Amino acid sequence: MKIPDSFALHTLHTLLSVLEESISIVNTKGEMVYWNEAAEKTFHIKKEEIIGRNVTDFFREEDVMNLKVLKSKQPVHEKYHQPLPDQHVVISTTPIYDENNQLIGSMSVERDISTTIRLNENLSNTLQELQHLKQQLSSKRLDDAFSKIKGNxxxxNRLIYDAKKAAKSDATVLITGESGSGKELFAQAIHQESSRSKKAFIPINCGAIPQALFESELFGYEAGAYTGxxxxxxxxxxxxxxxxTLFLDEVGELPLNMQVKLLRALQEKEIYRIGxxxxxKINVRIIAATNRHLENMVSEGTFRSDLYYRLNVFATRIPSLRERIEDLPCLVYEFLxxxxxxxxxxxxxxxxxxxxxxxxxxxxxxxxELRNLFERLMVLHEHSEISEMDITQLLPQAKQLVKPLYTVPLSLKNEKESIERxxxxxxxxxTYGNKSISAKELGMSRATLYKKMKKYGIGYES
Incomplete structure (x- = not known):
């Protein structure tokens, strides 16, 4: 059965009218001959206004893709186009030929993407603002030398508050605390927050330098002062x-003769090189740190009281990790x-x-210790989550954390050893791991203490 031309025409018109894409058709004179409902909504131009009129009455000639295709006779497929300053579309345009292959017009199909473009621009602007805020926050953190010290x-917080006040002065600072608690990190932060921040921060570990070389390391020497x-x-x-700033780490390890020379240098603000x-003349701020009880050493005669009081102008104690265990999650995420x-x-x-x-x-x-544990963990770990078992396997004394369901009664000998351990x-x-003082308090020689530590598997860091 042959479909009547009128039926086909009405069907085509219905199809074009219900499409979400804008459909526009112009003849070779540039006059609009078809304009569907979607085009009306997109461009806010009624078909009664535009049909029969030249398209350039509504759009700039250079912005009309139909006119460009009429000239080039080349179709355009899925191309980004901006027919109006605030209108963004994806357009496909093709030339129209009659049965004699004569060009009679062109048709454009346009999908409005203005909302998508505006959302993308808003997102881009928001990302730029976010990046700017991040840079400002990062800059503020860089300005705060204590931002490297993690914990809430x-x-x-009280420690940081007091240390910031000390940093503004030129007072000598004595930092005490267990090994690994972050004494040098605090010393660096105090230096960076001080008026001396543009000058050098020189650390020296008093426990790592042989006694014979200590004076030359601290005061230097003249040419030919000694052989070599x-x-x-x-x-x-x-x-x-x-x-x-001069950072004297492990200042409790200073030999007595060097304590005298250091005290003189601090009082006179001048030094003599060896030879x-x-x-x-010297102009230096001293920050000292130790994991030892200097008060006990003063009473025992192993640390000079005058030097102790000279160093102890502003004293601060870094709490151990177990004393601020609520900071542990923050530190864990930082190390991860x-x-x-x-x-x-x-x-x-x-x-x-x-x-x-x-x-x-x-x-x-x-x-x-916590930092080292998580570095090992990141090297060895291959899963997306760190489990309790992962931690238990890596903690050096994990077995002490597990509460056994049944304990074997100790013999008298084993009970004595347990108490001694x-x-x-x-x-x-x-004593913060000091072997000499510990041995004295326990009433044994240092050599005996080492033997018992080895026997009981005690690996305490000094």
Whole structure:
């Protein structure tokens, strides 16, 4: 059955009218001959207004794709186009030919993407603002030297508050605390917040330098001062820190003869190099740190009281990790981000029970031990979540955390050894791991203490 031309025409018109895309058809004169309902909604022009009129009465000639295709006779497919300043479309335009292959017009199909473009622009602007805020926040953090010290506990916040006040002065600072608690980090922050921040921060570990070399390290020496000395001489750490800060780490390990010379240098604000005859003026701020009880050392005669009071102008104690265990989750996430970035591995999550297990541990090595544990964890771990078992396997004394369902009664000998081991651990903790003082308090020689530590598997860091 042959379909009447009128039926086909009405069907085509109905089809074009219900399409969501705008349909426009112009003849070779540029006059609009078809304009569907979607075009009316998109461009806010009624068909009664535009049909029969030249398209350039409503649009600029250079913005009308139908006219461009009439000239080029080349179709355009799915091309981004902007027919009006605030209108964005994806357009397909094709030339129209009659049965004699004569060009009689062109037709455009346009999909309005103005809303999408505006949303994208808003998103882009929002991202730019977010990036700007991040940069401002990062800049503020860089301006705050104490931002590297992580934690929100009352103890750490109070400590930072007091340290910032001390940083504004030029007072000597004495930082005490267990090994690995972050004493040098605080010293660096105090220096960076001080008026000396543009000058050098020179650290020197008093426990790592042989006694015979200590004076030359601290004060330097003149040319030819002793056999093997440089023929040009060498400045000491106090000269190198001129105008800046000298950080004396483990100051409790200073030999008595060096304590006298350091005290004189601090009082006179001048030093003599080894082999030198002329004093050299110094301008240096001292920040000292120790994991030992200097008050006990003063009473025992192993640390000079006058030097102690000279160093103890502003004293602050860094709490151990177990004393601010509420900061542990914050530190854990900080280390996870750090090592996932440095080892180029996905950032894992951590199970609640794993965090609980970490909080139960007593952390003799403090933040240094925690950091080392998570570096090992990131190297070894291959899953998306850190479990309690992962933590248990890596903690050096994890077996102490597990409460057994049944305990075997100890013999008299084993009970005595258990008590002795516990007493040694308590004493080492009280003296921040100092073997000499611990041995004295326990009534044994240092050599005997080492033997018993080895026997009981005590690896306490000094």
């Amino acid at each position: 506990s009352q103890a750490i 000395a440089s023929n040009k001489g060498k400045p000491g750490k106090m000269e190198l820190a001129k105008g800046g 030198g005859q002329t004093p050299k 981000e750090e090592f996932s970035s440095s080892y180029n591995k996905p950032l894992p999550s951590i199970h609640k029970e794993a965090l609980n297990r970490l909080c139960e541990y007593h952390w003799p090595g403090n933040i240094r 516990e007493r040694i651990l308590q004493t080492l903790e009280k």
